[in-house]
Amino acid sequence: MKRNLIFIGILFFIVSNLFAQSETLQYSGEIGSLPITMNLTYTFVKKYKCKEYTEYSGYYYYNKYKKSISISGSFNPCGVGGGDPNKAIFLSETSEGLNTGAFELYCVTCDKMTGFWESPDGKKKLKVTLTKVK
Numbered sequence: 001m002k003r004n005l006i007f008i009g010i011l012f013f014i015v016s017n018l019f020a021q022s023e024t025l026q027y028s029g030e031i032g033s034l035p036i037t038m039n040l041t042y043t044f045v046k047k048y049k050c051k052e053y054t055e056y057s058g059y060y061y062y063n064k065y066k067k068s069i070s071i072s073g074s075f076n077p078c079g080v081g082g083g084d085p086n087k088a089i090f091l092s093e094t095s096e097g098l099n100t101g102a103f104e105l106y107c108v109t110c111d112k113m114t115g116f117w118e119s120p121d122g123k124k125k126l127k128v129t130l131t132k133v134k
Contacts (some may be wrong), residue, residue, distance in 0.1 A: 024058070029130035031117050035063040038130060040071070056091060070094045071103065088115065103128060 015114035021024040022043040029036055045055055054075040059068040073091035105115035111132040118125045 025131040027113070027130040027132055029072070029113075029128065031062075031127040031128050037063060038071075054089075056089065060093075067098065073103070090103050105130070 022041055024039060024041040027038040027040065029038070038058065040056050042056040043055045043057075045084065055072075056074065057070075057072045059070050061068050069094045071091045073089065075089040077082055087106075089103070089105040089107075091105065092099060093101045093103070100121050102118050103115060103118060104118070105113045107113055107129065113128075113130040115128050116125050116129050
């Protein structure tokens with residue numbers, strides 16, 4: 001009986017991860033005063049201590065240049081380290097295999113996010129505003 005329960009638990013874990021829900025959304029906004037377009041794919045993943053967290057992948061580009069910059073990261077609804085009340089979405093950006101910056105974003109509403117973009121050396125920090133494209 002105990003062996004069957006363990007097998008069922010492992011099977012449930014595998015199946016729930018295979019059928020993780022994802023959705024891709026497009027945002028328009030600004031980094032500093034420069035217009036950007038961002039495409040983010042959200043994948044909802046169940047975890048052990050916190051009920052679930054969300055993984056992100058996608059890209060953004062400056063509208064003037066149209067060169068895609070890869071982004072990826074996560075959101076933990078328990079907060080960073082499980083106890084942070086400020087629940088931010090953290091995204092790292094890479095271009096040509098190099099870390100070129102990071103985003104710290106907060107949901108204002110379901111359709112709007114604000115936060116900051118920061119250079120890898122921490123010397124530049126620019127305001128970010130994003131609105132979901134309908």
